[in-house]
Amino acid sequence: MGLILCWAGRRLIGVNKRYRLLGWTLIMRGCLDLLSAASFGPEMYEQWFVFTSVFKVLSMLGLTYAVQDEIQQRYARTIDSLSHGFLIRDRRGYIHVANERCAKLLGFNSAEELIGLHVCDLLPNLTRDMADAYFRYFETEGVQYPISNTATVTLRNGSRLPVELLGSPYIERGRLFCLVQLLDISERQKKDDQLYQAARIDPITGFFNRHALSLRLTEEVEKAAAAGQECAVLCVDLGKFKRVNESFGHAAGDELLRSAARRLHRLLRPADVLARFDGDEFIVLIPGLAPGSAETVGADCASAMIAAMGKGFELSYHAISVTASIGIACYPQHGTDSGALLHNADIAMYEARKAGRGEQRLFDDDMNAAAKDALMxxxxxxxxxxxxxxxxxxxxxxxxxxxxxxxxxxxxxxxxxxxxxxxxxxxxxxxxxxxxxxxxxxxxxxxxxxxxxxxxxxxxxxxxxxxxxxxxxxxxxxxxxxxxxxxxxxxxxxxxxxxxxxxxxxxxxxxxxxxxxxxxxxxxxxxxxxxxxxxxxxxxxxxxxxxxxxxxxxxxxxxxxxxxxxxxxxxxxxxxxxxxxxxxxxxxxxxxxxxxxxxxxxxxxxxxxxxxxxxxxxxxxxxxxxxxxxxxxxxxxxxx
Incomplete structure (x- = not known):
């Protein structure tokens, strides 16, 4: 046994310098065991018993420490290997454990800098009341874990970081701690923004598409109804667009749409909305108009647009003349919801187109009857x-x-x-x-x-x-x-x-x-x-x-x-x-x-x-x- 203990102590000294003291303790205990076997005498029994007991206790404590330290190191390495930020805070908001990824996310050099800091020290805009309110979630019965929250945090250097916080309770020696994962969602937010763009923004012109326009029109109609105001909806159809596509290709057609959209947008107020509705058709929404003014404002805007389109465009080294046919429908005279306004503006546009290029028409009920007849x-x-x-x-x-x-x-x-x-x-x-x-x-x-x-x-x-x-x-x-x-x-x-x-x-x-x-x-x-x-x-x-x-x-x-x-x-x-x-x-x-x-x-x-x-x-x-x-x-x- 003495030889085994000496060999184990020597191995500990050579393998890990952190366990050198434990290694020498094992060597000393091994030597005592060898001496005891060789020259043990009854007259030294009490002294020998004291020495061996002390070294046994020291070696047992050392071994226990080594095992716990290995577990702790494995735990720390596991935390550090996580791709997400990780920290453990107590009830008062102080950090007990953090990993390197958390430190980098929050703008610190190392995880050691975080230990002992209050969470409010990490996030400048976070107050102690907010930190305490967050912790109280984990004391509430029936809460499903992990608790997920998203936020954009301001770091010490002033930059802003979108993160997702996944919180779970953690109990150690009878005390409740909060275990929080911090996920950097910058890339996810970029993809979400791209999806938002795809769902609401026309990829060719960069203005609203049909879906976004319908939502916005619904909002503006509700606002107008609440405030006693009016809105004007203009449906703008560009002439000759199909022939531009056929003669010069779709790239030239797309450039024509972009140029026309920019020219139309320059005529609008900041509150007005321009959307590419379909093909060569645009919708203009003019919200927040005074009672009785929508028809006049819509007609004036339509006249300006017809004149602007009549100036022509330069495409592929060719001068392209373009005309616009515009139909106008107003809230509440010609419809009280977005669907009716868009439908009636479209009907008026077709009437303008039948009258000749470069014309505008204000919707009336006779047009609706003609449209139904045309549909049949x-x-x-x-x-x-x-x-x-x-x-x-x-x-x-x-x-x-x-x-x-x-x-x-x-x-x-x-x-x-x-x-x-x-x-x-x-x-x-x-x-x-x-x-x-x-x-x-x-x-x-x-x-x-x-x-x-x-x-x-x-x-x-x-x-x-x-x-x-x-x-x-x-x-x-x-x-x-x-x-x-x-x-x-x-x-x-x-x-x-x-x-x-x-x-x-x-x-x-x-x-x-x-x-x-x-x-x-x-x-x-x-x-x-x-x-x-x-x-x-x-x-x-x-x-x-x-x-x-x-x-x-x-x-x-x-x-x-x-x-x-x-x-x-x-x-x-x-x-x-x-x-x-x-x-x-x-x-x-x-x-x-x-x-x-x-x-x-x-x-x-x-x-x-x-x-x-x-x-x-x-x-x-x-x-x-x-x-x-x-x-x-x-x-x-x-x-x-």
């Missing part, structure tokens, strides 16, 4: 073409001098199985808004050319057939190919097809339209400007787009007999058309007197109820047979 028409349109509900009628266009039928206009009609007969002025705008106009226009082109092909062996063998074309069709990359195929498959000469465009189609995307019209002219197809005088009437269109035919709107023709002003205006249009080498067609001719005046003015063609109503292909053929070979004569009523 949109639903019925979906399967109408496949169900064979559409058909074409044809209106004669005769030579003003000879009365011979040389042209016809194909007009689309719809007899819905759900809604009954639906007039073009009701379903055409809905088809344009939904994009279905492209499919309908393709069907009209094919059907009209097929009918002209059927007339080949009749008196109408060389008739020119005129069809209306929308801006959506011209934007379709396959449109020119469709026209060419329709002519070839039906054996028609290109001069037998004339495409009618409105002035609005020409200005929506002048560069693209010029390109498409040049391709159509290369085919030999005629181009006609419809309803001249009722739209923008820029004379530059007549030379810029190299048109073949000019159609004088019925609004001028109807008063030509009784209004000197209308008579002079029509005369001027005809003279201008002659000087530009254009063919002239007068629409809406309803009396023999109108026909006679137009013929004397030099108008080339006449179209209207005085000549013929829109009729079926069979009736039109009969009408043409009656006209064939007839000698020129004063006009009488040829209406069918």
């Amino acid at each position: 028409i949109d639903g019925a349109l979906r399967g109408a073409l496949a169900a064979g509900e559409f058909y074409l009628v044809y209106q004669a266009i005769t030579n003003a001098h000879t009365g011979k039928l040389t042209k016809v206009e194909a007009l689309l009609r719809w007899n819905s199985s759900l809604l009954g007969p639906v007039t073009p002025d009701r379903f055409i705008p809905v088809a344009e808004d939904s994009g279905m106009i492209v499919e309908l226009g393709t069907w009209v082109l094919e059907q009209a050319c097929r009918q002209a092909g059927r007339w080949k062996q009749s008196v109408l063998d060389d008739v020119t057939i005129s069809i209306n074309v929308s801006a959506w069709q011209l934007a379709d990359p396959a449109f020119v190919t469709l026209v060419s195929q329709a002519l070839i498959s039906n054996g028609l000469s290109p001069h037998q097809l004339e495409l009618e465009l409105t002035e609005r189609v020409l200005i929506d995307d002048a560069i693209h339209v010029q390109t498409v019209l040049a391709q159509l002219r290369a085919l030999g197809v005629g181009i006609s400007l419809d309803d001249f005088g009722t739209g923008y009437s820029s004379l530059s269109y007549l030379t810029q787009f190299h048109l073949n035919t000019l159609k004088i709107d019925r609004a001028f023709v109807m008063d030509i007999e009784h209004s000197e002003r209308s008579n002079s205006l029509v005369h001027a249009i005809i003279a201008m058309g002659h000087s530009l080498g254009l063919q002239l067609v007068a629409e809406g001719v309803e009396t023999a007197g109108q026909a006679s005046i137009l013929e004397k003015m030099g108008c080339h063609y006449l179209q209207g109820y005085h000549i013929s109503r829109p009729i079926s292909p069979e009736l039109l053929l009969q009408f043409a047979d009656g006209r064939a070979g007839a000698a020129p004569q004063p006009y009488t009523d040829y209406a069918i």
Whole structure:
């Protein structure tokens, strides 16, 4: 036993200097055991017993200390190895244990600096009352542990640190302590902020998205209701955005959205809200307005925005002209909740868009009725073409001098199985808004050319057939190919097809339209400007787009007999058309007197109820047979 104790003491001295005293104690006890075995005498029994007892007690105490110290060291190393801050505080708030991570988080050099400090010494903004209140949680029955709290603490160097505190009770020798973990949640907060951004901020413009705008609008409506104030909601739609994407790519489209958003935002007050709602549509919220002022403020803001958008943008080294159509709805006049206000502003925006680019409209109840009608028409349109509900009628266009039928206009009609007969002025705008106009226009082109092909062996063998074309069709990359195929498959000469465009189609995307019209002219197809005088009437269109035919709107023709002003205006249009080498067609001719005046003015063609109503292909053929070979004569009523 003595040898074993000596060997153990030597090992302790060599392995760990902290246990040197214990090692020498074991060696001394081992030596005493060896001496006792070798020279133990009865006369020294009492002294020997005292010495051995003392060394036994010292060695036992030393071993106990060593075991406890090892446990404590393992405990301390475990705490220090934690990736989170860790401390133990007592009831009064003083720290008994802390790890290195806790010290670094709180701006201290080492864990030893924390021992004995009060928690208020660690966190400058923490008061003793707050520290005591936190500890009382652990004395409350029924509390679920760990207790979790988040806070942003101010450190000694003035920086701010977001942390999560996980507290649990800890009892040692009958005393209650608080064991607290400190978790640095800076990265988590960054991710939360990113998620917040993704949920509420539009990634392209950096302004609110649809979700955030809806929440904010709900808040502002509640505030306005409580304070007796008003709000204005503006729905802003940018024209030509789709074509920018198609012509220059989505990167240019995104840059256009950013530039437009910044330009809109500069016009707003600090309290106003701008949001990108969808695609090229923005919503502007103007809150906190005095009673009775919302409509005026909204209209003034809309006018400023339309003017700002009209200045154009520079994208990819190209000057891009952009227009805005704006609808306005006000709280409480046009809705008492966010959903109704957004819906009604959107309806008003569509009305503004139908009126022409660069327009604004204030919502009224009639618009809501029109929107519901449009919704019903949109639903019925979906399967109408496949169900064979559409058909074409044809209106004669005769030579003003000879009365011979040389042209016809194909007009689309719809007899819905759900809604009954639906007039073009009701379903055409809905088809344009939904994009279905492209499919309908393709069907009209094919059907009209097929009918002209059927007339080949009749008196109408060389008739020119005129069809209306929308801006959506011209934007379709396959449109020119469709026209060419329709002519070839039906054996028609290109001069037998004339495409009618409105002035609005020409200005929506002048560069693209010029390109498409040049391709159509290369085919030999005629181009006609419809309803001249009722739209923008820029004379530059007549030379810029190299048109073949000019159609004088019925609004001028109807008063030509009784209004000197209308008579002079029509005369001027005809003279201008002659000087530009254009063919002239007068629409809406309803009396023999109108026909006679137009013929004397030099108008080339006449179209209207005085000549013929829109009729079926069979009736039109009969009408043409009656006209064939007839000698020129004063006009009488040829209406069918």
